[in-house]
Amino acid sequence: MAPWFRRSRPRPPAPTLASRDTAVAATRVDLHELTPATEIFLGHCAALHLTFFEQVSHAVANAPRVAEKDALSAVAATALERYRGLVAEIERLKLDRSSVMEPHLRGVQEFERRTMGADWHEQVASAHVTIGFLTDFWMRLAAGLPREARDRVEAALAVGDLEGPLHAILERAIAANPRLSSRLALWCRRLVGDTMLQARSALTLRAGSARDEEQIEPVFTELIAEHTRRLDRLGLTA
Amino acid sequence: MAPWFRRSRPRPPAPTLASRDTAVAATRVDLHELTPATEIFLGHCAALHLTFFEQVSHAVANAPRVAEKDALSAVAATALERYRGLVAEIERLKLDRSSVMEPHLRGVQEFERRTMGADWHEQVASAHVTIGFLTDFWMRLAAGLPREARDRVEAALAVGDLEGPLHAILERAIAANPRLSSRLALWCRRLVGDTMLQARSALTLRAGSARDEEQIEPVFTELIAEHTRRLDRLGLTA
Numbered sequence: 001m002a003p004w005f006r007r008s009r010p011r012p013p014a015p016t017l018a019s020r021d022t023a024v025a026a027t028r029v030d031l032h033e034l035t036p037a038t039e040i041f042l043g044h045c046a047a048l049h050l051t052f053f054e055q056v057s058h059a060v061a062n063a064p065r066v067a068e069k070d071a072l073s074a075v076a077a078t079a080l081e082r083y084r085g086l087v088a089e090i091e092r093l094k095l096d097r098s099s100v101m102e103p104h105l106r107g108v109q110e111f112e113r114r115t116m117g118a119d120w121h122e123q124v125a126s127a128h129v130t131i132g133f134l135t136d137f138w139m140r141l142a143a144g145l146p147r148e149a150r151d152r153v154e155a156a157l158a159v160g161d162l163e164g165p166l167h168a169i170l171e172r173a174i175a176a177n178p179r180l181s182s183r184l185a186l187w188c189r190r191l192v193g194d195t196m197l198q199a200r201s202a203l204t205l206r207a208g209s210a211r212d213e214e215q216i217e218p219v220f221t222e223l224i225a226e227h228t229r230r231l232d233r234l235g236l237t238a
Numbered sequence: 239m240a241p242w243f244r245r246s247r248p249r250p251p252a253p254t255l256a257s258r259d260t261a262v263a264a265t266r267v268d269l270h271e272l273t274p275a276t277e278i279f280l281g282h283c284a285a286l287h288l289t290f291f292e293q294v295s296h297a298v299a300n301a302p303r304v305a306e307k308d309a310l311s312a313v314a315a316t317a318l319e320r321y322r323g324l325v326a327e328i329e330r331l332k333l334d335r336s337s338v339m340e341p342h343l344r345g346v347q348e349f350e351r352r353t354m355g356a357d358w359h360e361q362v363a364s365a366h367v368t369i370g371f372l373t374d375f376w377m378r379l380a381a382g383l384p385r386e387a388r389d390r391v392e393a394a395l396a397v398g399d400l401e402g403p404l405h406a407i408l409e410r411a412i413a414a415n416p417r418l419s420s421r422l423a424l425w426c427r428r429l430v431g432d433t434m435l436q437a438r439s440a441l442t443l444r445a446g447s448a449r450d451e452e453q454i455e456p457v458f459t460e461l462i463a464e465h466t467r468r469l470d471r472l473g474l475t476a
Contacts, residue, residue, distance in 0.1 A: 050298070050307050057295030057314070060288070066343055067336040069288055070325070076295070077318050080311055087308070098305040105304055 031219050034203040034212060035144025042090050043100035044108075044202050045138055045153070049083035050101070051112040052131050052162075058116070059123040071169055075127070078160035085156025089149060111198045115191055121173055121180055122187050128166040129188050130195045132230050135162070136223050137199040163230075170234055185236040192227065196220060269457050272441040272450060273382025280328050281338035282346075282440050283376055283391070287321035288339070289350040290369050290400075296354070297361040309407055313365070316398035323394025327387060349436045353429055359411055363422050366404040368433045370468050373400070374461050375437040401468075408472055423474040430465065434458060 035041060056076040063069040090097045115130050117123040135157060142153045174180050199220075205212045231237070273279060294314040301307040328335045353368050355361040373395060380391045412418050437458075443450045469475070 047304065050304070050311065053311060053314075054295065054299040057292065058299065061292040061296065065336065066285065066288070066339040070335060070339075073288065073291060073318055073321065076291075077315065077322075080315050080318075083311065084315075097308060098303065101304040101308075 030140045030143035031203065031215065032141075032144030033215055034205065035141050036202065036204045038093065038145055038149050039095055039100055041141065041145060041202075042086055042093075042095070042149075042153070043102075044104040045157075046083060046086040046090060046097070047101040047104040047108045048134065048138075048198075049079060049086060051108045052127070053079040053083060055112055055116070055123070055127050055130075059120060059127060062120040062123060064120065068169060071165055072124070075162055075165050078162055079131075081159050082156055085159055086153065089152050089156065092152075093149075107201060108198070111194060114194050117187065121170075121184060124166065124169055124173070125184050125188055126191060128163070128170055129191050129227065129230065130198075131162055131166070133192075133195045133223055133227050134199060136226050137219075138202075140219055140223075141202060167230075167233065174234060174236075181236060184234075185231065188231055188236060192224070196223075199223070268378045268381035269441065269453065270379075270382030271453055272443065273379050274440065274442045276331065276383055276387050277333060277338055279379065279383060279440075280324055280331075280333075280387075280391070281340075282342040283395075284321060284324040284328060284335070285339040285342040286346045286372065286376075286436075287317060287324060289346045290365070291317040291321060293350055293354070293361070293365050293368075297358060297365060300358040300361060302358065306407060309403055310362070313400055313403050316400055317369075319397050320394055323397055324391065327390050327394065330390075331387075345439060346436070349432060352432050355425065359408075359418055359422060360425050362404060362407055362411070363426055364429060366401070366408055367426050367429050367465065367468065368436075369400055369404070371430075371433045371461055371465050372437060374464050375457075376440075378457055378461075379440060405468075405471065412472060412474075419474060422472075423469070426469055426474060430462070434461075437461070 036044070053076055056072055056079055060069050060072040060076060063072055087097050090100050111130075115126045117126045139154065139157055142150050142157070144150075145153060170184075174184070200216070203212075203216065274282070291314055294310055294317055298307050298310045298314060301310055325335050328338050349368075353364045355364045377392065377395055380388050380395070382388075383391060408422075412422070438454070441450075441454065
């Protein structure tokens with residue numbers, strides 16, 4: 001068994017205290033040895049949340065009807081709120097938000113461009129899959145931050161609900177047009193590679209370190225299992 | 239003197255109580271005889287605020303650097319907050335938000351398309367000019383709503399500050415590149431026609447009524463004066 005299993009976070013002692021976020025409660029493995037310095041973590045994660053916002057607001061603009069625009073605008077507001085929570089942490093550390101985020105902008109924009117999708121359905125599916133996967137990932141990566149920063153970052157990433165509304169919008173769209181399923185299933189499978197590369201780019205890896213790769217593997221296995229469950233709930237085969 | 243002057247809202251009695259919104263405090267003429275039914279007012283104004291959000295979030299996506307993305311994302315959040323305030327009023331009246339907004343979607347989207355701008359600078363200038371003009375307009379139109387709805391709609395439209403941050407972003411861009419001035423001045427002048435048509439489309443007008451036109455004229459004269467002041471503050475000749 002690899003050493004990071006023993007150093008993993010202890011489970012909450014009181015099982016009667018229900019966690020508000022089951023994804024966090026279920027965490028068994030984390031990435032804390034590969035977590036970058038707080039400044040780099042916050043700059044990358046905040047820049048990424050700006051692109052989450054851009055991705056969702058693009059879907060707002062392309063939505064066919066007011067009902068979908070309205071539902072997606074609430075998702076955009078939540079993404080912005082999480083972004084602001086991360087920026088608040090940057091400010092608390094007396095760092096300049098622009099300087100901290102700027103080095104990560106090109107990478108996250110390129111990721112956004114590659115995962116944008118060709119039409120509205122693909123755009124919503126992209127938001128659901130990539131934001132879901134990467135939020136799971138950054139929650140695990142936050143385990144390696146200094147205690148106080150970790151608590152606040154985890155709180156910022158848990159604000160509101162992105163998964164529920166995006167799932168509901170896709171579910172309605174697929175119910176209205178079942179032929180979407182096979183195309184969206186393919187599209188979501190296509191997204192996993194770019195999304196894993198984006199996640200990996202946030203890790204502090206020693207070149208050629210077999211130990212680092214051993215740490216990554218079980219985490220990515222878990223993240224892909226969550227990704228598969230996310231698509232299963234939509235009736236899409238991952 | 240036209241009759242609506244006499245029926246205009248009385249000025250606040252206590253001059254020591256400073257208004258938080260000088261545009262409202264300075265209102266001398268309003269449009270209350272031309273205000274549509276509350277349901278139509280709310281549907282149109284909420285749909286318009288969705289497009290304000292889309293317009294600003296488009297500018298977030300196209301912004302050259304993190305600093306501008308960050309500043310514009312705060313503007314987008316404020317536009318969404320105003321939208322939510324209008325939707326809350328729709329819900330309070332037990333109306334279905336989608337049905338109430340849907341009839342206005344095509345008109346506001348066409349307006350958005352025509353005023354989008356060819357590059358980021360024009361996009362920000364469009365947001366500044368069209369949102370500024372139309373917010374002034376809808377504030378005056380709200381004067382004709384039933385008392386309670388009017389108070390809440392005026393409060394929703396006054397949430398946060400859109401004008402200040404958009405002005406600041408444009409001011410910095412022009413300072414960094416003074417040659418922008420002449421092009422943006424032309425673009426902003428070009429926007430006035432479409433913006434006035436969008437405003438006019440919200441009025442309840444009797445076909446060929448000279449009296450209706452007489453009511454509109456002084457209001458639009460005021461709105462254009464505010465538009466000119468908005469551009470003057472940026473050193474742009476309207």
